[in-house]
Amino acid sequence: MLNFPIYLDHNATTPCDPRVVEAMLPYFTNTYGNAASRNHPFGWQAEGAVDDAREQVAKLVGASAKEIIFTSGATEADNLALKGVFEMYASKGNHIITCNIEHKAVLDTCKHIEKEGGEVTYLKVKNNGLIDLQELEAAIKPTTILIAIMYANNEIGTIMPMKEISAIAKKHGILVFSDATQAIGKIPVDVNKDGIDLMAFTAHKMYGPKGVGALYVRRKNPRVKVTAQIDGGGHERGMRSGTLNVPGIVGFGKACELCMNEMEADAERISKLRDKLQNALLQIEESYLNGDKEHKLPHVTNISFKHVEGEGLLMGFNKEIALSSGSACTSASLEPSYVLKALGLGDDLAHSSLRFGLGRFTTEEQIDYTIEQVTNTVNKLREMSPLWEMYKEGIDLNTIEWAHH
Amino acid sequence: MSYSDKVIDHYQHPKNVGTLDKTKASVGTGLVGAPECGDVMRLQIEVDEKSGVIKDAKFKTFGCGSAIASSSLATEWLKGKSIDEAVTIDNMTIVEELNLPPVKIHCSVLAEDAIKAAINDYRQKNGLEALKFDEKIVH
Numbered sequence: 416m417l418n419f420p421i422y423l424d425h426n427a428t429t430p431c432d433p434r435v436v437e438a439m440l441p442y443f444t445n446t447y448g449n450a451a452s453r454n455h456p457f458g459w460q461a462e463g464a465v466d467d468a469r470e471q472v473a474k475l476v477g478a479s480a481k482e483i484i485f486t487s488g489a490t491e492a493d494n495l496a497l498k499g500v501f502e503m504y505a506s507k508g509n510h511i512i513t514c515n516i517e518h519k520a521v522l523d524t525c526k527h528i529e530k531e532g533g534e535v536t537y538l539k540v541k542n543n544g545l546i547d548l549q550e551l552e553a554a555i556k557p558t559t560i561l562i563a564i565m566y567a568n569n570e571i572g573t574i575m576p577m578k579e580i581s582a583i584a585k586k587h588g589i590l591v592f593s594d595a596t597q598a599i600g601k602i603p604v605d606v607n608k609d610g611i612d613l614m615a616f617t618a619h620k621m622y623g624p625k626g627v628g629a630l631y632v633r634r635k636n637p638r639v640k641v642t643a644q645i646d647g648g649g650h651e652r653g654m655r656s657g658t659l660n661v662p663g664i665v666g667f668g669k670a671c672e673l674c675m676n677e678m679e680a681d682a683e684r685i686s687k688l689r690d691k692l693q694n695a696l697l698q699i700e701e702s703y704l705n706g707d708k709e710h711k712l713p714h715v716t717n718i719s720f721k722h723v724e725g726e727g728l729l730m731g732f733n734k735e736i737a738l739s740s741g742s743a744c745t746s747a748s749l750e751p752s753y754v755l756k757a758l759g760l761g762d763d764l765a766h767s768s769l770r771f772g773l774g775r776f777t778t779e780e781q782i783d784y785t786i787e788q789v790t791n792t793v794n795k796l797r798e799m800s801p802l803w804e805m806y807k808e809g810i811d812l813n814t815i816e817w818a819h820h
Numbered sequence: 821m822s823y824s825d826k827v828i829d830h831y832q833h834p835k836n837v838g839t840l841d842k843t844k845a846s847v848g849t850g851l852v853g854a855p856e857c858g859d860v861m862r863l864q865i866e867v868d869e870k871s872g873v874i875k876d877a878k879f880k881t882f883g884c885g886s887a888i889a890s891s892s893l894a895t896e897w898l899k900g901k902s903i904d905e906a907v908t909i910d911n912m913t914i915v916e917e918l919n920l921p922p923v924k925i926h927c928s929v930l931a932e933d934a935i936k937a938a939i940n941d942y943r944q945k946n947g948l949e950a951l952k953f954d955e956k957i958v959h
Contacts, residue, residue: 751858802860
Protein backbone atom coordinates (compact mmCIF):
# COMPACT_ATOMS: atom_id res chain seq x y z
CA MET A 416 0.00 0.00 0.00
CA LEU A 417 1.34 3.39 -0.99
CA ASN A 418 1.00 6.18 1.53
CA PHE A 419 0.86 9.70 0.15
CA PRO A 420 2.62 12.02 -0.18
CA ILE A 421 5.82 10.21 -1.18
CA TYR A 422 8.93 12.05 -0.01
CA LEU A 423 11.71 12.32 -2.61
CA ASP A 424 13.40 15.49 -1.43
CA HIS A 425 16.04 14.04 0.90
CA ASN A 426 18.62 16.62 -0.18
CA ALA A 427 16.46 19.29 1.41
CA THR A 428 16.05 17.41 4.65
CA THR A 429 15.49 13.90 5.96
CA PRO A 430 12.97 12.57 8.46
CA CYS A 431 14.31 11.83 11.94
CA ASP A 432 14.94 8.13 12.33
CA PRO A 433 12.62 6.87 15.12
CA ARG A 434 15.69 5.48 16.89
CA VAL A 435 17.16 8.98 16.92
CA VAL A 436 14.00 10.43 18.45
CA GLU A 437 13.97 7.72 21.09
CA ALA A 438 17.55 8.53 22.06
CA MET A 439 16.75 12.25 22.31
CA LEU A 440 13.56 12.14 24.36
CA PRO A 441 15.02 11.73 27.88
CA TYR A 442 17.12 14.83 27.36
CA PHE A 443 14.05 17.06 27.12
CA THR A 444 12.32 16.02 30.31
CA ASN A 445 14.56 14.00 32.65
CA THR A 446 18.17 14.70 31.85
CA TYR A 447 17.66 18.35 31.06
CA GLY A 448 20.80 19.80 32.64
CA ASN A 449 23.05 22.39 31.10
CA ALA A 450 26.20 20.66 29.86
CA ALA A 451 28.21 23.56 31.26
CA SER A 452 26.89 23.14 34.81
CA ARG A 453 29.86 21.64 36.62
CA ASN A 454 28.44 21.44 40.12
CA HIS A 455 25.62 18.90 40.04
CA PRO A 456 24.52 15.60 38.52
CA PHE A 457 22.17 17.26 35.98
CA GLY A 458 25.11 19.05 34.43
CA TRP A 459 27.37 16.01 34.64
CA GLN A 460 24.83 13.81 32.90
CA ALA A 461 24.30 16.33 30.14
CA GLU A 462 28.03 16.75 29.70
CA GLY A 463 28.46 12.98 29.57
CA ALA A 464 25.78 12.68 26.91
CA VAL A 465 27.42 15.41 24.84
CA ASP A 466 30.80 13.70 25.19
CA ASP A 467 29.35 10.42 23.96
CA ALA A 468 27.67 12.14 21.01
CA ARG A 469 30.89 13.95 20.15
CA GLU A 470 32.63 10.56 19.97
CA GLN A 471 29.90 9.19 17.70
CA VAL A 472 30.04 12.19 15.39
CA ALA A 473 33.85 12.17 15.27
CA LYS A 474 33.98 8.45 14.55
CA LEU A 475 31.80 8.74 11.47
CA VAL A 476 34.26 11.15 9.83
CA GLY A 477 37.50 9.66 11.15
CA ALA A 478 38.18 12.58 13.49
CA SER A 479 38.91 12.73 17.22
CA ALA A 480 36.19 14.00 19.53
CA LYS A 481 38.10 17.16 20.45
CA GLU A 482 38.03 18.23 16.81
CA ILE A 483 34.23 18.49 16.69
CA ILE A 484 32.65 21.91 17.36
CA PHE A 485 28.88 21.76 17.67
CA THR A 486 26.91 24.50 15.93
CA SER A 487 23.28 25.23 15.05
CA GLY A 488 23.70 23.65 11.63
CA ALA A 489 25.82 23.56 8.51
CA THR A 490 25.17 27.20 7.59
CA GLU A 491 26.66 28.36 10.89
CA ALA A 492 29.55 25.91 10.48
CA ASP A 493 30.22 27.29 6.97
CA ASN A 494 30.22 30.82 8.35
CA LEU A 495 32.51 29.89 11.22
CA ALA A 496 34.99 28.09 8.97
CA LEU A 497 35.22 30.79 6.30
CA LYS A 498 35.03 33.91 8.45
CA GLY A 499 36.97 32.24 11.25
CA VAL A 500 39.90 31.29 9.00
CA PHE A 501 39.80 34.64 7.19
CA GLU A 502 40.16 36.48 10.49
CA MET A 503 42.56 34.06 12.18
CA TYR A 504 44.98 33.85 9.26
CA ALA A 505 44.78 37.50 8.19
CA SER A 506 48.52 37.93 8.70
CA LYS A 507 49.22 35.13 6.19
CA GLY A 508 46.94 36.35 3.43
CA ASN A 509 43.41 37.24 2.37
CA HIS A 510 42.73 35.01 -0.63
CA ILE A 511 40.18 32.18 -0.67
CA ILE A 512 39.49 29.81 -3.55
CA THR A 513 36.02 28.29 -3.89
CA CYS A 514 33.78 27.26 -6.79
CA ASN A 515 30.63 28.58 -8.41
CA ILE A 516 28.30 25.70 -7.47
CA GLU A 517 28.83 25.89 -3.72
CA HIS A 518 25.80 26.20 -1.48
CA LYS A 519 24.65 29.76 -0.78
CA ALA A 520 25.87 29.39 2.80
CA VAL A 521 29.39 29.34 1.36
CA LEU A 522 28.87 31.74 -1.56
CA ASP A 523 27.08 34.41 0.47
CA THR A 524 29.69 34.15 3.22
CA CYS A 525 32.43 34.60 0.61
CA LYS A 526 30.62 37.70 -0.68
CA HIS A 527 30.62 39.04 2.87
CA ILE A 528 34.34 38.33 3.18
CA GLU A 529 34.96 40.23 -0.07
CA LYS A 530 33.28 43.26 1.50
CA GLU A 531 35.61 42.91 4.48
CA GLY A 532 38.68 43.15 2.24
CA GLY A 533 39.09 39.50 1.28
CA GLU A 534 39.77 38.28 -2.22
CA VAL A 535 37.82 35.28 -3.47
CA THR A 536 38.32 33.23 -6.63
CA TYR A 537 35.22 31.36 -7.79
CA LEU A 538 36.37 28.46 -9.94
CA LYS A 539 34.02 27.52 -12.75
CA VAL A 540 33.03 23.87 -12.80
CA LYS A 541 33.20 21.74 -15.93
CA ASN A 542 30.06 20.52 -17.70
CA ASN A 543 29.96 17.47 -15.43
CA GLY A 544 29.91 19.60 -12.27
CA LEU A 545 33.49 18.88 -11.16
CA ILE A 546 36.26 21.42 -10.79
CA ASP A 547 39.36 21.35 -12.98
CA LEU A 548 42.35 20.56 -10.77
CA GLN A 549 44.77 22.43 -13.02
CA GLU A 550 42.63 25.53 -12.78
CA LEU A 551 42.58 25.13 -9.02
CA GLU A 552 46.37 24.98 -8.82
CA ALA A 553 46.72 27.89 -11.24
CA ALA A 554 44.46 30.01 -9.04
CA ILE A 555 46.75 29.68 -6.01
CA LYS A 556 48.58 32.85 -5.00
CA PRO A 557 51.10 33.63 -2.27
CA THR A 558 48.20 35.16 -0.34
CA THR A 559 45.92 32.11 -0.58
CA ILE A 560 44.93 30.90 2.87
CA LEU A 561 42.02 28.56 2.17
CA ILE A 562 40.55 26.30 -0.49
CA ALA A 563 36.81 25.82 0.14
CA ILE A 564 35.25 23.13 -2.04
CA MET A 565 32.08 21.22 -1.25
CA TYR A 566 32.31 17.47 -0.84
CA ALA A 567 29.17 16.81 -2.87
CA ASN A 568 26.71 19.12 -4.56
CA ASN A 569 23.19 19.51 -3.21
CA GLU A 570 21.41 19.84 -6.56
CA ILE A 571 23.16 17.34 -8.80
CA GLY A 572 24.91 15.11 -6.24
CA THR A 573 28.32 15.18 -7.90
CA ILE A 574 31.24 14.28 -5.64
CA MET A 575 34.32 16.49 -5.86
CA PRO A 576 37.82 14.93 -5.98
CA MET A 577 38.65 15.87 -2.38
CA LYS A 578 41.84 13.77 -2.12
CA GLU A 579 43.33 15.42 -5.21
CA ILE A 580 42.20 18.86 -4.05
CA SER A 581 43.79 18.44 -0.64
CA ALA A 582 47.03 17.08 -2.18
CA ILE A 583 47.35 20.30 -4.17
CA ALA A 584 46.53 22.39 -1.10
CA LYS A 585 49.10 20.55 1.01
CA LYS A 586 51.80 21.09 -1.59
CA HIS A 587 51.23 24.84 -1.25
CA GLY A 588 50.65 24.88 2.50
CA ILE A 589 47.02 25.96 2.20
CA LEU A 590 44.13 24.85 4.42
CA VAL A 591 41.20 22.88 2.98
CA PHE A 592 37.62 23.45 4.08
CA SER A 593 34.78 21.32 2.76
CA ASP A 594 31.04 21.74 3.14
CA ALA A 595 30.22 18.03 3.37
CA THR A 596 26.55 18.46 4.31
CA GLN A 597 25.25 16.27 1.50
CA ALA A 598 27.94 13.60 1.64
CA ILE A 599 28.25 12.64 5.29
CA GLY A 600 26.14 9.66 6.25
CA LYS A 601 25.66 8.79 2.57
CA ILE A 602 29.20 7.88 1.53
CA PRO A 603 32.37 7.21 3.56
CA VAL A 604 34.09 10.47 4.49
CA ASP A 605 37.40 10.44 6.38
CA VAL A 606 39.06 13.74 7.20
CA ASN A 607 42.52 12.14 7.32
CA LYS A 608 42.29 10.06 4.16
CA ASP A 609 40.65 13.00 2.37
CA GLY A 610 43.11 15.52 3.78
CA ILE A 611 40.45 17.93 5.02
CA ASP A 612 41.29 20.55 7.67
CA LEU A 613 37.84 21.97 8.31
CA MET A 614 34.49 20.41 7.45
CA ALA A 615 30.89 21.49 7.93
CA PHE A 616 27.93 19.14 8.22
CA THR A 617 24.51 18.86 9.80
CA ALA A 618 22.27 16.30 11.50
CA HIS A 619 19.06 16.86 9.57
CA LYS A 620 20.47 15.61 6.28
CA MET A 621 21.31 12.25 7.87
CA TYR A 622 18.12 11.32 9.71
CA GLY A 623 18.92 13.44 12.75
CA PRO A 624 17.11 16.53 14.09
CA LYS A 625 17.15 20.03 12.61
CA GLY A 626 18.99 22.79 14.43
CA VAL A 627 22.26 21.01 15.15
CA GLY A 628 25.40 20.70 13.07
CA ALA A 629 29.15 20.56 13.45
CA LEU A 630 32.38 22.03 12.26
CA TYR A 631 35.36 19.69 12.24
CA VAL A 632 38.53 21.65 13.04
CA ARG A 633 41.82 19.74 12.68
CA ARG A 634 44.00 19.68 15.80
CA LYS A 635 47.28 18.34 14.44
CA ASN A 636 49.19 18.32 11.16
CA PRO A 637 48.43 21.19 11.08
CA ARG A 638 46.71 22.56 14.19
CA VAL A 639 43.94 24.78 12.82
CA LYS A 640 42.33 27.66 14.62
CA VAL A 641 39.31 29.77 13.78
CA THR A 642 38.24 33.08 15.25
CA ALA A 643 34.92 32.67 17.07
CA GLN A 644 31.95 34.33 15.39
CA ILE A 645 29.65 34.01 18.40
CA ASP A 646 30.99 35.23 21.74
CA GLY A 647 29.64 34.63 25.21
CA GLY A 648 31.02 32.03 27.58
CA GLY A 649 33.71 30.32 25.59
CA HIS A 650 31.93 27.03 24.98
CA GLU A 651 33.30 24.55 22.41
CA ARG A 652 36.94 25.37 23.13
CA GLY A 653 36.24 29.05 22.71
CA MET A 654 35.21 28.67 19.09
CA ARG A 655 31.43 28.71 19.53
CA SER A 656 29.75 30.10 22.61
CA GLY A 657 26.22 29.30 23.60
CA THR A 658 24.48 26.67 25.73
CA LEU A 659 24.74 23.34 23.99
CA ASN A 660 21.61 21.90 22.39
CA VAL A 661 21.90 18.68 24.39
CA PRO A 662 18.89 16.76 22.96
CA GLY A 663 19.85 17.81 19.44
CA ILE A 664 23.47 16.81 19.95
CA VAL A 665 22.41 13.43 21.40
CA GLY A 666 20.21 12.90 18.33
CA PHE A 667 23.05 13.96 16.03
CA GLY A 668 25.32 11.41 17.72
CA LYS A 669 22.77 8.65 17.38
CA ALA A 670 22.17 9.54 13.73
CA CYS A 671 25.92 9.30 13.09
CA GLU A 672 26.11 5.93 14.84
CA LEU A 673 23.26 4.61 12.69
CA CYS A 674 24.93 5.88 9.51
CA MET A 675 28.21 4.30 10.61
CA ASN A 676 26.50 0.92 10.90
CA GLU A 677 23.99 1.09 8.07
CA MET A 678 25.38 3.49 5.47
CA GLU A 679 26.93 0.83 3.29
CA ALA A 680 23.82 -1.35 3.08
CA ASP A 681 21.59 1.73 2.70
CA ALA A 682 23.72 3.08 -0.14
CA GLU A 683 23.64 -0.22 -1.97
CA ARG A 684 19.86 -0.51 -1.74
CA ILE A 685 19.12 3.15 -2.45
CA SER A 686 21.50 3.40 -5.40
CA LYS A 687 19.71 0.46 -7.04
CA LEU A 688 16.40 2.28 -6.70
CA ARG A 689 17.98 5.51 -7.92
CA ASP A 690 19.41 3.72 -10.96
CA LYS A 691 16.02 2.20 -11.72
CA LEU A 692 14.39 5.64 -11.56
CA GLN A 693 17.16 7.33 -13.50
CA ASN A 694 17.24 4.73 -16.27
CA ALA A 695 13.48 4.75 -16.67
CA LEU A 696 13.26 8.55 -16.85
CA LEU A 697 16.16 8.80 -19.28
CA GLN A 698 14.15 6.54 -21.59
CA ILE A 699 11.82 9.50 -22.12
CA GLU A 700 12.62 11.26 -25.37
CA GLU A 701 14.71 14.45 -24.98
CA SER A 702 15.52 13.90 -21.31
CA TYR A 703 19.01 14.66 -20.04
CA LEU A 704 21.00 13.73 -16.96
CA ASN A 705 22.60 16.69 -15.17
CA GLY A 706 25.99 16.23 -13.53
CA ASP A 707 28.61 13.52 -13.70
CA LYS A 708 27.21 10.00 -14.06
CA GLU A 709 29.96 8.26 -12.07
CA HIS A 710 31.17 10.65 -9.38
CA LYS A 711 27.86 11.01 -7.72
CA LEU A 712 26.04 10.41 -4.44
CA PRO A 713 24.07 7.15 -4.35
CA HIS A 714 20.68 8.71 -3.62
CA VAL A 715 20.39 11.64 -6.03
CA THR A 716 19.58 12.19 -9.66
CA ASN A 717 18.81 15.39 -11.53
CA ILE A 718 17.15 15.21 -14.92
CA SER A 719 15.97 17.82 -17.43
CA PHE A 720 12.91 17.13 -19.56
CA LYS A 721 13.25 19.40 -22.55
CA HIS A 722 10.28 21.54 -23.63
CA VAL A 723 8.39 21.22 -20.36
CA GLU A 724 8.80 23.66 -17.50
CA GLY A 725 9.89 22.28 -14.11
CA GLU A 726 7.33 23.97 -11.91
CA GLY A 727 4.50 23.09 -14.26
CA LEU A 728 5.77 19.53 -14.26
CA LEU A 729 5.84 19.35 -10.46
CA MET A 730 2.26 20.53 -10.33
CA GLY A 731 1.20 17.35 -12.10
CA PHE A 732 1.96 15.27 -9.04
CA ASN A 733 3.11 17.44 -6.16
CA LYS A 734 0.19 16.42 -3.99
CA GLU A 735 1.45 12.83 -4.20
CA ILE A 736 5.20 13.18 -4.72
CA ALA A 737 7.40 15.74 -2.97
CA LEU A 738 10.44 16.71 -4.95
CA SER A 739 12.26 19.79 -6.06
CA SER A 740 12.67 21.68 -9.32
CA GLY A 741 15.76 23.51 -10.52
CA SER A 742 13.47 26.21 -11.79
CA ALA A 743 12.74 29.02 -9.38
CA CYS A 744 9.69 30.40 -11.13
CA THR A 745 8.08 31.22 -7.78
CA SER A 746 10.77 33.73 -6.98
CA ALA A 747 10.41 37.18 -8.42
CA SER A 748 13.63 36.83 -10.36
CA LEU A 749 12.46 33.92 -12.54
CA GLU A 750 16.07 32.79 -12.52
CA PRO A 751 16.67 29.09 -12.95
CA SER A 752 19.17 27.23 -10.79
CA TYR A 753 22.64 28.79 -10.76
CA VAL A 754 24.11 25.33 -10.31
CA LEU A 755 22.57 24.01 -13.53
CA LYS A 756 23.53 27.16 -15.39
CA ALA A 757 27.11 26.72 -14.14
CA LEU A 758 27.16 23.33 -15.90
CA GLY A 759 26.55 25.19 -19.14
CA LEU A 760 22.90 24.23 -19.47
CA GLY A 761 20.84 26.65 -21.50
CA ASP A 762 18.09 28.43 -19.60
CA ASP A 763 15.53 26.23 -21.31
CA LEU A 764 17.03 23.01 -19.94
CA ALA A 765 17.72 24.57 -16.56
CA HIS A 766 14.03 25.53 -16.36
CA SER A 767 13.05 21.95 -17.19
CA SER A 768 14.83 20.04 -14.44
CA LEU A 769 13.74 17.95 -11.49
CA ARG A 770 15.87 16.77 -8.57
CA PHE A 771 15.06 13.39 -7.08
CA GLY A 772 16.49 12.68 -3.63
CA LEU A 773 15.87 9.18 -2.32
CA GLY A 774 16.31 8.11 1.28
CA ARG A 775 16.51 5.40 3.90
CA PHE A 776 12.78 4.80 3.87
CA THR A 777 12.16 5.00 0.10
CA THR A 778 10.54 1.86 -1.32
CA GLU A 779 10.56 0.30 -4.75
CA GLU A 780 6.79 0.74 -4.95
CA GLN A 781 7.25 4.49 -4.45
CA ILE A 782 9.84 4.60 -7.23
CA ASP A 783 7.59 2.68 -9.62
CA TYR A 784 4.76 5.09 -8.93
CA THR A 785 7.08 8.07 -9.45
CA ILE A 786 8.31 6.75 -12.80
CA GLU A 787 4.72 6.37 -13.97
CA GLN A 788 3.57 9.79 -12.76
CA VAL A 789 6.55 11.74 -14.08
CA THR A 790 6.41 10.01 -17.47
CA ASN A 791 2.69 10.64 -17.84
CA THR A 792 2.96 14.28 -16.81
CA VAL A 793 5.89 14.96 -19.14
CA ASN A 794 3.89 13.48 -22.02
CA LYS A 795 0.76 15.40 -21.09
CA LEU A 796 2.59 18.73 -20.82
CA ARG A 797 4.42 18.18 -24.07
CA GLU A 798 1.09 17.80 -25.81
CA MET A 799 0.37 21.26 -24.42
CA SER A 800 3.80 22.75 -25.16
CA PRO A 801 4.30 24.98 -28.21
CA LEU A 802 8.05 24.31 -27.97
CA TRP A 803 7.51 20.57 -28.24
CA GLU A 804 5.29 21.08 -31.29
CA MET A 805 7.94 23.23 -32.96
CA TYR A 806 10.65 20.74 -32.08
CA LYS A 807 8.57 17.95 -33.63
CA GLU A 808 8.07 20.05 -36.76
CA GLY A 809 11.83 20.36 -37.02
CA ILE A 810 11.94 24.09 -36.22
CA ASP A 811 15.19 25.21 -34.63
CA LEU A 812 14.05 27.09 -31.52
CA ASN A 813 17.22 29.14 -31.56
CA THR A 814 16.20 30.76 -34.83
CA ILE A 815 13.04 32.25 -33.34
CA GLU A 816 13.09 35.82 -32.11
CA TRP A 817 11.53 35.56 -28.68
CA ALA A 818 9.78 38.49 -27.13
CA HIS A 819 11.81 38.91 -23.94
CA HIS A 820 10.13 40.44 -20.98
CA MET B 821 3.14 27.93 -2.69
CA SER B 822 -0.28 26.45 -3.13
CA TYR B 823 -2.40 27.05 -6.20
CA SER B 824 -6.04 28.11 -6.20
CA ASP B 825 -8.65 25.49 -7.08
CA LYS B 826 -9.35 27.29 -10.35
CA VAL B 827 -5.69 27.13 -11.40
CA ILE B 828 -5.58 23.45 -10.53
CA ASP B 829 -8.77 22.79 -12.48
CA HIS B 830 -7.45 24.51 -15.61
CA TYR B 831 -4.13 22.70 -15.23
CA GLN B 832 -5.79 19.31 -14.90
CA HIS B 833 -8.50 19.95 -17.48
CA PRO B 834 -7.13 22.61 -19.81
CA LYS B 835 -9.66 24.06 -22.21
CA ASN B 836 -8.93 24.42 -25.93
CA VAL B 837 -5.45 22.96 -26.15
CA GLY B 838 -4.46 22.68 -29.76
CA THR B 839 -3.39 24.24 -33.01
CA LEU B 840 -5.28 26.19 -35.68
CA ASP B 841 -4.04 26.48 -39.24
CA LYS B 842 -1.88 29.60 -39.04
CA THR B 843 -1.79 29.97 -42.82
CA LYS B 844 -5.51 30.78 -43.00
CA ALA B 845 -6.40 34.46 -43.28
CA SER B 846 -9.12 34.03 -40.66
CA VAL B 847 -6.61 32.77 -38.05
CA GLY B 848 -4.51 35.07 -35.91
CA THR B 849 -1.53 33.67 -33.97
CA GLY B 850 0.24 35.22 -31.00
CA LEU B 851 3.48 33.72 -29.71
CA VAL B 852 4.84 35.45 -26.60
CA GLY B 853 7.41 34.82 -23.88
CA ALA B 854 10.75 33.07 -24.20
CA PRO B 855 12.09 29.64 -23.22
CA GLU B 856 14.82 31.27 -21.10
CA CYS B 857 12.19 33.01 -19.01
CA GLY B 858 10.39 29.74 -18.40
CA ASP B 859 7.17 30.80 -20.14
CA VAL B 860 6.10 30.58 -23.78
CA MET B 861 2.47 30.99 -24.80
CA ARG B 862 0.96 30.49 -28.21
CA LEU B 863 -2.60 31.65 -28.52
CA GLN B 864 -4.65 31.45 -31.72
CA ILE B 865 -8.03 32.84 -32.70
CA GLU B 866 -10.21 32.06 -35.65
CA VAL B 867 -12.51 34.90 -36.67
CA ASP B 868 -15.82 34.49 -38.48
CA GLU B 869 -15.42 36.62 -41.58
CA LYS B 870 -19.01 37.81 -41.74
CA SER B 871 -19.75 38.63 -38.12
CA GLY B 872 -16.21 39.47 -36.93
CA VAL B 873 -16.77 37.22 -33.94
CA ILE B 874 -14.06 34.88 -32.63
CA LYS B 875 -15.52 31.46 -33.32
CA ASP B 876 -12.60 29.37 -32.09
CA ALA B 877 -9.54 29.82 -29.87
CA LYS B 878 -6.69 27.43 -29.08
CA PHE B 879 -3.54 27.58 -27.01
CA LYS B 880 -0.34 25.77 -26.23
CA THR B 881 1.79 26.89 -23.29
CA PHE B 882 5.21 26.01 -21.92
CA GLY B 883 5.27 27.20 -18.33
CA CYS B 884 4.08 26.79 -14.80
CA GLY B 885 0.52 25.93 -13.75
CA SER B 886 -0.49 29.58 -13.55
CA ALA B 887 0.70 30.22 -17.09
CA ILE B 888 -1.23 27.21 -18.38
CA ALA B 889 -4.34 28.27 -16.47
CA SER B 890 -4.10 31.90 -17.68
CA SER B 891 -3.96 30.86 -21.31
CA SER B 892 -6.66 28.22 -20.92
CA LEU B 893 -8.95 30.80 -19.33
CA ALA B 894 -8.12 33.35 -22.04
CA THR B 895 -9.23 30.97 -24.79
CA GLU B 896 -12.52 30.39 -22.99
CA TRP B 897 -13.15 34.12 -22.70
CA LEU B 898 -12.21 34.81 -26.29
CA LYS B 899 -14.72 32.49 -27.88
CA GLY B 900 -17.87 34.33 -28.89
CA LYS B 901 -16.35 37.79 -28.41
CA SER B 902 -15.89 40.28 -31.19
CA ILE B 903 -12.34 41.47 -31.88
CA ASP B 904 -13.18 44.84 -30.32
CA GLU B 905 -14.38 43.16 -27.14
CA ALA B 906 -11.40 40.80 -27.05
CA VAL B 907 -8.95 43.72 -27.11
CA THR B 908 -10.32 44.95 -23.79
CA ILE B 909 -9.49 41.77 -21.83
CA ASP B 910 -7.26 42.99 -19.02
CA ASN B 911 -4.69 40.88 -17.24
CA MET B 912 -6.06 41.90 -13.83
CA THR B 913 -9.39 40.23 -14.58
CA ILE B 914 -7.43 37.02 -15.16
CA VAL B 915 -5.59 37.56 -11.88
CA GLU B 916 -8.88 38.00 -10.05
CA GLU B 917 -10.59 35.06 -11.70
CA LEU B 918 -7.71 32.68 -10.95
CA ASN B 919 -6.64 34.20 -7.61
CA LEU B 920 -3.07 34.47 -8.83
CA PRO B 921 -0.52 35.52 -6.17
CA PRO B 922 1.73 38.55 -6.91
CA VAL B 923 4.66 36.39 -8.11
CA LYS B 924 2.40 34.94 -10.80
CA ILE B 925 0.95 38.17 -12.19
CA HIS B 926 3.41 37.99 -15.07
CA CYS B 927 1.53 34.88 -16.28
CA SER B 928 -1.64 36.94 -16.73
CA VAL B 929 0.29 39.72 -18.46
CA LEU B 930 1.67 37.15 -20.85
CA ALA B 931 -1.85 35.91 -21.60
CA GLU B 932 -3.02 39.47 -22.30
CA ASP B 933 -0.01 40.00 -24.57
CA ALA B 934 -0.78 36.76 -26.39
CA ILE B 935 -4.37 37.89 -27.04
CA LYS B 936 -3.18 41.22 -28.41
CA ALA B 937 -0.50 39.58 -30.53
CA ALA B 938 -3.05 37.17 -32.00
CA ILE B 939 -5.44 40.03 -32.78
CA ASN B 940 -2.71 42.07 -34.45
CA ASP B 941 -1.60 39.07 -36.47
CA TYR B 942 -5.19 38.67 -37.67
CA ARG B 943 -5.52 42.39 -38.45
CA GLN B 944 -2.30 42.54 -40.43
CA LYS B 945 -3.23 39.44 -42.41
CA ASN B 946 -6.45 41.20 -43.37
CA GLY B 947 -4.87 44.46 -44.44
CA LEU B 948 -5.54 46.37 -41.22
CA GLU B 949 -2.81 48.15 -39.31
CA ALA B 950 -1.58 46.70 -36.04
CA LEU B 951 -3.03 48.25 -32.90
CA LYS B 952 -0.57 49.91 -30.56
CA PHE B 953 -0.73 48.92 -26.91
CA ASP B 954 0.87 50.43 -23.85
CA GLU B 955 3.60 48.20 -22.48
CA LYS B 956 2.80 46.61 -19.17
CA ILE B 957 5.83 46.62 -16.94
CA VAL B 958 6.47 43.30 -15.32
CA HIS B 959 9.27 42.14 -13.09
